Amino acid sequence: MLVGLACLTLFIFFGYSLRKRWQLRKIPGPLAWPFLGSIPEFSIHGYEYVLSLAAKYGNVHIAWLGVEPLIVICDPALIRKYAYKCVSKPASMSDYGHVLTGFNYDVDKASAFVASGEVWRRGRRVFEASVINGSSLAAHLPATNRCANRFVARLAQRSAAPASQSGGAGGGGGGGEGTCFDMFSIVGGYTMAVTGEVAYGVDFGTADDDIATARNFSILDEVAAAGSGAGGGSSMSIGRQLVGASLASFRCLQMEHSTLYLPLAVMFPAARPLVRWLATHLPDRAQREHMAARTQIAQVSRRLMERWQAASKEKAAAAAIAVTADSTAGSGGAPPAAAPAGGAATGKGADGSIKEVGGGISSSSFMAAMMEGRRGAPQEERLSDVEVIAQSFTFVMAGFETTALTLSLVTFMLATHPEAAARLAAEVDGLGSGELTHEVLAEKLPYTEAVIKETLRLYPPIPYLIREAREDLDLGNGMVAPKGSYLTMYMHAVHLNPDVWPHPERFLPERFLPEGAAAFGPADPGAWAPFGIGARMCVGHKLAMMMAKCLLVRMYQRFTVALHPRQPLPLKMKTGLSRVPVDGVWVTLTERLPAAAAAAAAVS
Numbered sequence: 001m002l003v004g005l006a007c008l009t010l011f012i013f014f015g016y017s018l019r020k021r022w023q024l025r026k027i028p029g030p031l032a033w034p035f036l037g038s039i040p041e042f043s044i045h046g047y048e049y050v051l052s053l054a055a056k057y058g059n060v061h062i063a064w065l066g067v068e069p070l071i072v073i074c075d076p077a078l079i080r081k082y083a084y085k086c087v088s089k090p091a092s093m094s095d096y097g098h099v100l101t102g103f104n105y106d107v108d109k110a111s112a113f114v115a116s117g118e119v120w121r122r123g124r125r126v127f128e129a130s131v132i133n134g135s136s137l138a139a140h141l142p143a144t145n146r147c148a149n150r151f152v153a154r155l156a157q158r159s160a161a162p163a164s165q166s167g168g169a170g171g172g173g174g175g176g177e178g179t180c181f182d183m184f185s186i187v188g189g190y191t192m193a194v195t196g197e198v199a200y201g202v203d204f205g206t207a208d209d210d211i212a213t214a215r216n217f218s219i220l221d222e223v224a225a226a227g228s229g230a231g232g233g234s235s236m237s238i239g240r241q242l243v244g245a246s247l248a249s250f251r252c253l254q255m256e257h258s259t260l261y262l263p264l265a266v267m268f269p270a271a272r273p274l275v276r277w278l279a280t281h282l283p284d285r286a287q288r289e290h291m292a293a294r295t296q297i298a299q300v301s302r303r304l305m306e307r308w309q310a311a312s313k314e315k316a317a318a319a320a321i322a323v324t325a326d327s328t329a330g331s332g333g334a335p336p337a338a339a340p341a342g343g344a345a346t347g348k349g350a351d352g353s354i355k356e357v358g359g360g361i362s363s364s365s366f367m368a369a370m371m372e373g374r375r376g377a378p379q380e381e382r383l384s385d386v387e388v389i390a391q392s393f394t395f396v397m398a399g400f401e402t403t404a405l406t407l408s409l410v411t412f413m414l415a416t417h418p419e420a421a422a423r424l425a426a427e428v429d430g431l432g433s434g435e436l437t438h439e440v441l442a443e444k445l446p447y448t449e450a451v452i453k454e455t456l457r458l459y460p461p462i463p464y465l466i467r468e469a470r471e472d473l474d475l476g477n478g479m480v481a482p483k484g485s486y487l488t489m490y491m492h493a494v495h496l497n498p499d500v501w502p503h504p505e506r507f508l509p510e511r512f513l514p515e516g517a518a519a520f521g522p523a524d525p526g527a528w529a530p531f532g533i534g535a536r537m538c539v540g541h542k543l544a545m546m547m548a549k550c551l552l553v554r555m556y557q558r559f560t561v562a563l564h565p566r567q568p569l570p571l572k573m574k575t576g577l578s579r580v581p582v583d584g585v586w587v588t589l590t591e592r593l594p595a596a597a598a599a600a601a602a603v604s
């Protein structure tokens, strides 16, 4: 029986592999050992490996993920053409990088990042309504300002504390070298705080919570301590749960932390249902950790969804009482009952761990947009419960780490390029300490924006775009990507291509300003795309830029930022779902102007 099963698996596997190879024969690439494929090389050298393949085999080549051929495209014109044309992700997208099972698998498949067709369109529409159009973005600006002020105030306290007392996550002394922080660890507290308010209208409290950003958090230990299954009964604040669970989830996507079932799932696509069954019933520690983290994030979304439902029922009931009381008052009866509180105050939830901004899950939040959108919408337009959880999950996962990574790398680039830091400081100094408006962010920060863009060119958090060819695609030079093939469009390779960007290895924010565009700008106008291209372009790009600018203004108005001696140089990056600095980004902060600092503290 077992032998029969093994033979069947091998037969399917070889048949699949040979068919694919036959179809793709015209595209060059390292074909020798598809069994082992590129995995070991990729895990050791990360995206540099892909860049080296591009140098060797050209801008269109094949890299192997186990037996799965990935058509890698590094040519900017081809990327632009097919990123616009192809809007579908491969059906097996949820099977890459991890082995998801059960409910977590269903949630992943429904996520706007992974799904195709109607499910994707429904999910994408709510994102667009909540975080892309001008008025919705403006509605999130006060929360972003508030979180930036709180985070910077906490930074000031920590940098003023003696080195020995500056512990907590990502903070540390330094044996007489001054108080230092790992910006990569702690800035996640800020991005998660903004995510909490924008996605749910909930104050996660992570902007000034040092523990929340501990990168060594173990979700299994937390679950064991809570003694109540993943999530639900945890005494931890929601913010801490989400930061910890998101970090754990990202960690499990790195090769060295991933489940042992991953290589099996990658090398034997035909056997994935069997591998998933094994991973469900005989999970190793990495698998348990990953599933617990995902369950935790999904459960928080479910709790907040249920809370919204309960609150809106209460509101409807209160409104009904008010109407009745009104008509009674009109006829000389008692005054109407008070409606639930609104406004900008921060309230505390009944369970003590949810602080809802505005006394209820805020009406401008993403959760409210999804839930309101279900009311009265035709059946085919309505998000199911799993889709609501999936999009909330996507918001947290997509919004938190990418922006934290960007901010920490901007800090690194500025600390290693003092002339750029001085120019940025001069720009932000002119803005004063009042709340940053939409106009100020859009018009008064050209250099700050150029610094963020140049950092994203050098270090795009998601360096590639993934699509499925829904028909045969002409790739030029007689090469054809057959229908059903898996396209990996390497924007990072384009960002570093010397034929496209003059001196691509240099950090030159001027490329993005009129003064430097002619000398250092790209040969191809579409050659900068850290947020992707086309219909599937990052739906959070404006929110991410708003978050980044608000924090950089407040930080650089107040501090001079320098690298700490404990930062290893050159910067080493590591491959996971995204690329992260292996040793973090260790900096020290020095107050620039005591008077300005006091004014900023007063605002916060």
Ligand code: HEM
Binding pocket: 083, 112, 113, 114, 124, 127, 131, 394, 395, 398, 399, 400, 402, 403, 406, 460, 461, 462, 464, 465, 466, 530, 531, 532, 533, 534, 535, 536, 537, 538, 539, 540, 541, 543, 544
């Ligand atoms: C610096 C920060 C960020 C970077 C660099 C980034 C980058 C990307 C990239 C490269 C993609 C794939 C685009 C494609 O396939 O063409 C993407 C998709 C996505 N991002 Fe972001 N992102 C960032 C922040 C955010 C934030 C804050 C959110 C929260 C709303 C978000 C939500 C999404 C979603 C939902 C998708 C899937 C879009 C779709 O497939 O239709 N991202 N992002």
